[in-house]
Amino acid sequence: MEAKQSYTPAPRIQPASRTQLQSALRAAWRFRAFYIMLLPGVIYFIIFRYFPMYGVIIAFKEFSIMDGIAGSAWADPWFKHFQAFYESPYFTQLLSNTLLISLYKLVWGTFPPIIVAVLLNECRVRWLKSIVQTLTYMPHFLSWVIIFGILLTLFSQNGGLVNRWIVEAGGTSIPFLTSTDYFRSILVGSEVWQNLGWGAIIYLAAMAGIDPTLYEAAKVDGASRLRMVWHITLPGIRSIIILLFVLKLGHLLDAGFDQIYILYNIQVYLVADILDTWVYRTGLQQLNFSLASAVGLFKSVIGLILVLGANRIAKKWGEGIW
Amino acid sequence: MKKMNSVLLTVSLLAALLAGCAGGNNNPANTSNAPSDTAAPSNDGPEKTGEASGKQIKLEIIETGNNLPAPDKDIIKQELDKALNIDLNLTVYPSGDDYKNQLNVRMASGNFPDLFMVDRQQLIQFSKQGLLLDLTPYLDKLQQTVDFIGEESVKKGTVDGKVFAVSKSPQIPYQTYWIRKDWLDKLQLPVPATIEELAKTAEAFTTGDPDGNGKPDTFGLTGGKLNAFAPVFGAFGVGMPGNFYEKDGAIVNALYDPAMKDALTFIQQMVATGSVDPELLANSGLQHSEKAIKGQAGIVYLDWPNLTKEQMVEQIKTVNPNAEWLQIAPPSGPAGQNDGTWDIGATPGRYAIPKALEKDPEKLQRVFDLLNYISNPDGGSMLVQFGVKDTHYTLENGVPKMTDKASEVGYSWLYQFTGRPEMEYLQAKFALQSEYIKFASEQPRIESLGGFIDNPEGYNPADADRYIEEEFAKFIYNKRPISEYDAFIGTLESTMNYKALLDSASEQLKALGYGG
Amino acid sequence: MVKGWDDKLFNGVVYTVLGLCGLAAILPILYVVSVSLTPFGEVLRNGGFILIPREITFSAYRTLLTESNIPKAFQITVLITVIGTAVNLVLTGLMAYPLSRRNLPARNFFLLMIVFTLLFSGGLIPTYLVVKSMGLLDSIWAMILPNAVWSFNVLIMKSFFEGLPEELFESARMDGAKEFRILLQIVTPLSIPVLLTVGLFYLVGHWNEFFQAIFYVTDRTLFPLQVVVREILMQSQQPLENAENMLPTQTMQMASVMIASLPVIVVYPFLQKHFTKGMLLGSIKG
Secondary structure, three states: OHHHHHHOOOOOOOOOOOOHHHHHHHHHHHOHHHHHHHHHHHHHHHHHHHHHHHHHHHHHEEOOOOOHHHHOEEOOOOOHHHHHHHOOOOHHHHHHHHHHHHHHHHHHHHHHHHHHHHHHHHOOOHHHHHHHHHHHHHHHHOOHHHHHHHHHHHHOOOOOHHHHHHHHOOOOOOOOOOOOOOHHHHHHHHHHHHHHHHHHHHHHHHHHOOOHHHHHHHHHOOOOHHHHHHHHHHHHOHHHHHHHHHHHHOOOOOOOHHHHHHHOOHHHHHHHOOHHHHHHHHHHOOOOHHHHHHHHHHHHHHHHHHHHHHHHHHHHOOOOOO | OHHHHHHHHHHHHHHHHHHOOOOOOOOOOOOOOOHHHOOOOOOOOOOOOOOOOOOOEEEEEEEEOOOOOOHHHOHHHHHHHHHHOEEEEEEEEOOHHHHHHHHHHHHHOOOOOOEEEEOHHHHHHHHHOOOEOOOHHHOOOOHHHHHHHOHHHHHHOEEOOEEOEEEOOOOOOOEEEEEEHHHHHHOOOOOOOEHHHHHHHHHHHHHOOOOOOOOOOOEEEEEOHHHHHHHHHHHOOOOOOOOEEEEOOEEEEHHHOOOHHHHHHHHHHHHHOOOEOOOHHHOOOOHHHHHHHOOOEEEEEEEOHHHHOHHHHHHHHHHOOOOOEEEEOOOEEOOEOOOOEEEOOOOOOEEEOEHHHHHOHHHHHHHHHHHHHHOOOOOOHHHHHHOOEOOOEEEEOOEEEEOOOHHHHOOHHHHOOOOOOHHHHHHHHOHHHHHHHHHHHHOOOEEEOHHHOOOOOOOOHHHHHHHHHHHHHHHHOOOOOHHHHHHHHHHHHHHOOHHHHHHHHHHHHHHOOOOO | OHHHHHHHHHHHHHHHHHHHHHHHHHHHHHHHHHHHHOOHHHHHHOOOOOOOOOOOOOHHHHHHHHHOOHHHHHHHHHHHHHHHHHHHHHHHHHHHHHHHOOOOOOHHHHHHHHHHHHHOOOOHHHHHHHHHHOOOOOOHHHHOHHHOOOHHHHHHHHHHHHOOOHHHHHHHHHOOOOHHHHHHHHHHHHOHHHHHHHHHHHHHHHHOOOHHHHHHOOOHHHOOHHHHHHHHHHHOOOOOOOOOOOOOOHHHHHHHHHHHHHHHHHHHHHHHHHHHHHHHHHHHHO
């Protein structure tokens, strides 16, 4: 595996008599302080994250609560629950809805926070910066139930503020929340709105780490601020942008259950029903754990493939996660 | 490993310190094995040592609900504890989903509550997996409870002839059409008595500016999704889409009822006039009642509490002091009058006891004691209905009357595990709404049988329901002509396996003696 | 000067766009605040929309603070947040620092191990069994330990640590400084922005603690804030089953949201100024 590459850089020249293993161990011994640091975290991961992972086999079993995970009978055929999912008349629609909504959110969820962070970083008026930063951070704390209430007040077809304006201006009211034409935009828009300031935080932190002498040098060279943003700020946060993007790719098949579940209605299922909402209606409400687990596993495997692939590409730019 | 243990030890010590009463048990739970093997029910915390009075037993109960106060302010709990020498620990979950998840993990881990709410689906699954205590042999010990809930309710907790749950005594219907009397007066319209008049009134409410503000900002009818039309379906003698009911001695599914197309056509025409809430099918929670109170809609299909309780009346009057809501009988149609359907197989709640409790007869007896006590009109039934006598209610000629302190125990319904005598209870508790309560309960309704039917294997109700709802939306909004109704049924049978449900349902209902 | 012109235009764009963003955020927030302060009947009379309350009442706040479980839940939440965030930061820092050393043997193994958990999880039941077998049920630790380290935050912190100049470590190592001391005395002070950012993520995560609470805790006195708030919010989404159920009005809902989020919102402006403190880095290096 790739891990081997990093065994070698131990700086000392290795006498020929030593085997590879010995030298690896020796190198590791030099890093013992680091391993001790890692220990508590690794123990945590083993106990709380890895130990429960045997639970994924539910996807291949007829899970019975009484018999437990290990004791339940195997599904016959082993892919039975995957098949049930695949054979749903809505399978293709669910998958394409999930991918589309998720891709929109990926694009719209990535760039606006970066832009806001750059603008905040460039803002020379302290109070404005502080106020805007705090204001845009606040929507993150509103749950979807509340945001749904706000959306209704704004976009409801009867009595929504926007539609009142439209009608008063002589137009006809628009069914923003019940029409397949607008619903995805509402989903993406409300999510971008909710996370604009919250998403910018991490980029701001990254910008704080940029060496200020770079800006000073550029200023001496007479570079415009736009140029500095392009040549110093953005490259300075490049690694964090890539990191976040790669990690988000891993969740490409999560299009945002909480949000959609609260906002959708029967008239927009066509464009809004996603894997998770379907699993919820089919699996959890009917106590079908195995089905839910199978879909979860499917999503995870796709996510893993995407992350591995993206990391490989990122590595070419020297920004791989590992 | 040693290090880890000591870390864990420190951690749990700290936990105990911080939490004060942290009662987490430290028995190394036998994780993957059958939960019934873990002999000692693992959920009893540290025994209360304070009271000297022998064996106080801790009972844990979980259910859905809300607004339960903290134990030290929970008068009902304290009274029950005193009466039965128990330490009752009730936990309620406001979201049904959270509750379901909680119950499932606890069942899976053998950490059983002593009494818990189950829905029909859970009742079937858990009982088939041997997790629930078969109450049949104990019924004589539960005589008081059985008398209280009635034989019909006992049946509702039965799976394959065995009683696995205690069902609450049945509810009564709350919903009717409500109409703005002041709007009718302003437009000089009579109270609609037929569905044609209903449609005309709705249209007049939309175009006739009934609120007199000069703006076209009102509409006729709203309600929670298709329920808004429940009495209209009823007027055609049709149940709500998907309902099963008896008609002329045979079992019918509403989708196959020949009158369904007529009902749909009528509704479609009514919607086409623009007199129905355009977001009808998106109304979740209480959005429709809000629209009614706001003065947007003039007719609403709603339960009496949401228009007549003091809090609501106050809101209505703040919005418009002249607003007057009138409760009306279902408008008549080709098949007479029916205020929608009423599921006679449904129950407001079922409670089950884990099989593991079998091994702890003393505790089991206390659970029975509790159920019997709250079912005893001379015992705790009054307590969980109305609170403490002479504090929260007084008895006048045997009729309970609420005092002004009654609101202190507004949550007491959370302890009504066996239900309550619905009509008497509501009459006492909601004296001001007494007329509305009677009116709603007396309206004729189609008796639907859905509560008796369990879904067969190979039928995915989630997909079928979605398909039915989606296509109905299309029919109603004229996005699909009703002439294609038969094609819709065809797809439902071929793609959604609806036939499986139909066959299984009629079999199950016949076994119960329905459909001749 | 041409440059001045440029600068003005640039500033103009910056201020305009930021102003618009601020406006987009403030209007809905104002709505939430206003509704929380207005009697609900009054809200309905205005068609459900109010930006500036004409008639102010604190009754919703008073009810929540005196009659609900909120005050107790507030204490629990503060406790979880303080202890939890401290535990999180220590563990995360201890993991992120070694992993930021590119020459650490088996580094990729550990990194993959972390990334993997971002994608795969065993699910509810097995995790519950672990928590139960450790005896954590019904204690505040059940709301802290199962999420003691977020993979995401380790990766973020590691990525920041990687940005620290190599020379720093080399000179320290020549001093014979032990790794723990390097982490504590050199890396930490230079990483204030990321520590605050990750700390904020953890803090907000604990503040919004809900999921673990409803699974691992049944003792009502240990419920954190969001469980209580969600109880108030969820009721409006549920069909009415009981006549006696008093549905919380929108006024009450908004007030509960305000009470629950105000403390974390107030924290933020105090953290903001420290995001620029990372500037120290340049001076040390120079």
